Amino acid sequence: MTVRAQSSEVSDNLQLDCGTLPTKEHQDTVDKTQRISNCQQITDDLPKLLDILPAEIRSLLEQHAERDSLIEVIMDLGRFPEVRFRDRAEYLSDQPVTIEQINHCVERVGSFSGDNRAGIEGTLHRISAIRNRPGEIIGLTCRVGRAVFGTIGMIRDLVETGKSILMLGRPGVGKTTALREIARVLADELDKRVVIIDTSNEIAGDGDIPHPAIGRARRMQVASPEHQHQVMIEAVENHMPEVIVIDEIGTE
Missing domain, CATH: 3.30.450.90 (Beta-Lactamase)
Structure with a gap:
């Protein structure tokens, strides 16, 4: 197992005249982004x-x-x-x-x-x-599947509101990685009852024992993509979740 800290530079896109300093709001945003980047840990096996x-x-x-x-x-x-x-x-x-x-x-x-x-x-x-x-x-x-701990820092305030979140994006931009970390934060840090509907076993990995990256969240596997909605209903009826996390929702 490889665990490494990843730090990325933050580019300053603010256009400044000669001698002008960044605003406090802009500097706060830069500082927050740097803190989030510096505390990210990546596990890739x-x-x-x-x-x-x-x-x-x-x-x-x-x-x-x-x-x-x-x-x-x-x-x-x-x-x-x-x-x-x-x-x-x-x-x-x-x-x-x-x-x-x-x-x-x-x-x-x-x-x-x-x-x-x-x-x-x-x-x-x-x-x-x-x-x-x-x-x-x-x-x-x-x-390569990677668990990135700390990746949702920028949207954590949205996660804590308890409202529904829909994530859209092209393949490979990190939607599933973010979903995995959202599930862990909700279950471990916010003490929610979280059930993951893992359509392709991408969120919690292959096998019957879920990957540790989802924390205390529970995972329900889907036998085939066309049964996804049935497993969602089963989760609500049988396991009393406060939060349901679903990947590949465009399947049906």
């Missing part, structure tokens, strides 16, 4: 994702200088293996991916659900499959 990869691909990644900022590993049959980072992508090798390498990965992850997603037990990583017409897996997207 990256070695467990590397363990499912074929040896030749795993060894290249283990030596990669930017391994800790890895987002995805792409393996498509007959194409070069590709790694993606936040701002760029690159080929990892000049040897095309073989069906044996894909099968090597498939054998080491959980079963694929109706949405062609699987996971690695005890982690937040997501493995998504591409199939051919007969249904055989010929491509994999291995996405």
Whole structure:
């Protein structure tokens, strides 16, 4: 397990005339953002994702200088293996991916659900499959799952109001990461009864034991995406939640 503190610089977009100082309100915002960034901790369990990869691909990644900022590993049959980072992508090798390498990965992850997603037990990583017409897996997207503690600092005041929150955004911007931390804060710090409807096991990870990143929140798994609404109703009727956290709500 890798735990690291991440600190990011805060850019000052305020246009100032020569000799003009930032306003107190602006400086307070900058200070708050810096405090939030400095207290964030990231847990990614990256070695467990590397363990499912074929040896030749795993060894290249283990030596990669930017391994800790890895987002995805792409393996498509007959194409070069590709790694993606936040701002760029690159080929990892000049040897095309073989069906044996894909099968090597498939054998080491959980079963694929109706949405062609699987996971690695005890982690937040997501493995998504591409199939051919007969249904055989010929491509994999291995996405790094990270628990970021402290990531909701900027919207914590909204979370504490008890009102409903809808999060919208393109894939990969951190919606699920924020949902996970919201669930933990509500359950552990605000003492709410929280139930997570985990449609793709992305919020609390694969396996029957939820990832520690959700704290005391409870997790209900969904057998297939089309049953999501039924599990939501079951949560309300059977488990008396004060808060329900749902991912992939656009499924139905």
